[in-house]
Amino acid sequence: MTMASDPKMIPQSGLLSAEANEAAALAAFGGVLTVDLDAIIANWRKLEKTAVPAECSAVIKADAYGCGAAQVARALHKAGCKTFFVATIEEARKVRAAVPEPTIYVLGGYFQNTGEHYAQINCRPVIGDLNELAEWDVFCRRTGWNGGAAIHIDTGMNRLGLTLAEAQAIIPRINAGDHGITLVMSHLVSAEQLNSPVNAKQLASFRGIASEFSGVPAALANSSGIFLGAPFQFDLVRPGAALYGVNPTPEADNPMQPVVDLKARIVQIRNIERGESVGYGGTWTARRPTKLAIIAVGYADGYFRAASSNDGTRGAEVIVAGKRCPVAGRVSMDLIAIDITDLPPNAARRGHMVTLIGEGITVDELAHHFGTIGYEVLTSLGHRYARVYKGGNVEEPLTLPSSAQAAEQPPSPPPVEQPASPPPLPS
Numbered sequence: 001m002t003m004a005s006d007p008k009m010i011p012q013s014g015l016l017s018a019e020a021n022e023a024a025a026l027a028a029f030g031g032v033l034t035v036d037l038d039a040i041i042a043n044w045r046k047l048e049k050t051a052v053p054a055e056c057s058a059v060i061k062a063d064a065y066g067c068g069a070a071q072v073a074r075a076l077h078k079a080g081c082k083t084f085f086v087a088t089i090e091e092a093r094k095v096r097a098a099v100p101e102p103t104i105y106v107l108g109g110y111f112q113n114t115g116e117h118y119a120q121i122n123c124r125p126v127i128g129d130l131n132e133l134a135e136w137d138v139f140c141r142r143t144g145w146n147g148g149a150a151i152h153i154d155t156g157m158n159r160l161g162l163t164l165a166e167a168q169a170i171i172p173r174i175n176a177g178d179h180g181i182t183l184v185m186s187h188l189v190s191a192e193q194l195n196s197p198v199n200a201k202q203l204a205s206f207r208g209i210a211s212e213f214s215g216v217p218a219a220l221a222n223s224s225g226i227f228l229g230a231p232f233q234f235d236l237v238r239p240g241a242a243l244y245g246v247n248p249t250p251e252a253d254n255p256m257q258p259v260v261d262l263k264a265r266i267v268q269i270r271n272i273e274r275g276e277s278v279g280y281g282g283t284w285t286a287r288r289p290t291k292l293a294i295i296a297v298g299y300a301d302g303y304f305r306a307a308s309s310n311d312g313t314r315g316a317e318v319i320v321a322g323k324r325c326p327v328a329g330r331v332s333m334d335l336i337a338i339d340i341t342d343l344p345p346n347a348a349r350r351g352h353m354v355t356l357i358g359e360g361i362t363v364d365e366l367a368h369h370f371g372t373i374g375y376e377v378l379t380s381l382g383h384r385y386a387r388v389y390k391g392g393n394v395e396e397p398l399t400l401p402s403s404a405q406a407a408e409q410p411p412s413p414p415p416v417e418q419p420a421s422p423p424p425l426p427s
């Protein structure tokens with residue numbers, strides 16, 4: 001684990017040893033979020049192996065589902081990943097600063113006057129509308145830029161993408177060559193449901209149209225789609241959530257490794273009498289003399305208020321001194337009360353860390369208590385944790401939000417590649 005005492009990151013005090021300084025720096029935070037880059041790499045390798053001979057890309061939109069797009073891109077690129085997907089040009093810019101070589105697609109599509117941005121950082125729009133395509137063509141013709149673009153075809157999501165008829169209309173262009181289209185893709189509606197009839201329907205539609213894009217690589221599968229079998233894998237797969245440990249096969253055991261560990265600090269231990277209530281609204285009442293641990297994380301940190309408990313309903317659990325203990329009362333903005341009455345005396349003390357995610361508490365379990373899916377748990381992870389990256393062969397000092405600007409830069413920023421002339425046409 002790298003928690004390097006970088007003097008730029010951790011304020012030094014002449015009064016304390018280096019260790020005490022680091023401990024003091026960590027104590028400035030209510031929680032510590034650890035992202036295991038080796039686990040992300042292992043998950044990517046597993047998906048790659050499942051999809052071979054298809055290429056395995058990585059979807060790192062929304063700051064790599066809250067795990068840190070720059071760190072994840074660097075680690076996966078080192079592991080051999082050559083293609084990344086993000087949602088916006090701004091996300092692409094950050095990823096490009098971290099990894100100069102790989103292909104980056106922007107799922108959000110093309111907007112007028114954004115061509116220069118695409119060219120500047122050498123990334124590719126995922127075009128999902130004929131107007132976008134026309135505007136992109138104008139930009140490319142005017143500037144001679146030929147960095148490539150993907151065509152997104154809608155096969156049932158009715159979100160982004162050309163209709164099948166619109167896609168059909170551009171086949172002559174594909175056949176004429178010199179088309180600048182580097183990928184044709186669609187997106188699955190219900191891939192996590194093995195037996196959904198929508199899967200086969202989308203597969204048939206996509207297979208038909210993709211086969212007419214001769215010579216253009218095709219991509220359909222997200223994380224769950226990879227596990228629907230080889231016919232869904234085409235030339236490239238686009239996993240996101242599974243990389244970060246979310247179960248892509250909710251009807252079966254999770255084949256992925258957990259990636260995120262979240263710990264929170266106990267700021268106070270208190271004892272209350274039977275009949276006393278806890279927290280806002282007094283919705284939870286002690287049924288026995290009760291010992292509480294108050295921890296310094298709340299809904300502002302992405303620990304949803306939906307995980308609260310009351311006299312009628314159990315809420316989420318956290319692990320204190322190796323044992324599961326329930327949330328007592330409402331989750332508040334910065335604090336949560338935990339019922340630790342069943343722990344041995346003195347097992348938990350002020351300053352100890354408790355585990356909110358990890359030690360068997362999965363992102364999917366929390367999602368259940370939050371009334372959502374693992375995706376939203378991850379993308380909601382707060383921004384006031386101390387962030388620690390381990391593994392990935394990437395030296396990452398402890399990242400403090402106050403120095404976020406500095407931390408976003410790679411240790412020695414590689415130059416962004418700016419091709420002087422457009423890259424050669426894809427054949």
Ligand SMILES: *Cc1c(COP(=O)(O)O)cnc(C)c1O
Pocket residue numbers: 059061107186187221222223224238239240241242
């Ligand atoms: C987000 C996204 C993915 C990744 O989906 P997961 O379910 O997280 O694997 C793939 N393709 C597209 C178009 C997406 O928007």
